[in-house]
Amino acid sequence: MIKEADPDDIDDVFELWRELLDFHQPYHPIFKYKPNSEQEQKKELLVRLKxxxxxxxxxxxxxxxxxxxxxSLKQAAPGFKLSKKGYIAETVVKAHYRGTGIGNELFEAAKNWLIDKGADHIELQVSVKNTAAIKFWEVQGFTPSTHHMVLDVSSKAKKS
Incomplete structure (x- = not known):
């Protein structure tokens, strides 16, 4: 069943969040996290939970x-027709439960909450290398609007 998480659920939330990041490790450096950073990551998730x-x-x-x-619900620029942005962030289903409909139920809950909060559109980002996720979101009705790009300059900044 669908449950809204609260701060008491941080360990369960963190376990799933880490599974998502671990799955994406080979895709791009943006998904990598620092060793021994569990407390900082949980702190960030708690801020978002609250x-x-x-x-x-x-x-x-x-x-x-x-x-x-x-x-999340975010206010976009008011001059645009679509200005109340619903945003889907991290989405994960444990590997052995994928393909069972859990993702559909989770998205329905999130979509309904966003609509109830006044969202006029929903956006998300998905790794270009995660073809299964891209197909999942296409089935939900999502279409590409931009191509999100990242340039890692961290090693260049260290040399300066």
């Missing part, structure tokens, strides 16, 4: 968190 315009939805069966999606 944000009034953000919800963490978990799919929980018999006290096991099998999947999670994070949704």
């Amino acid at each position: 944000d009034k315009d953000t919800r963490f939805f978990g799919y929980v069966q018999e006290d096991e968190w099998q999947g999670m999606i994070i949704a």
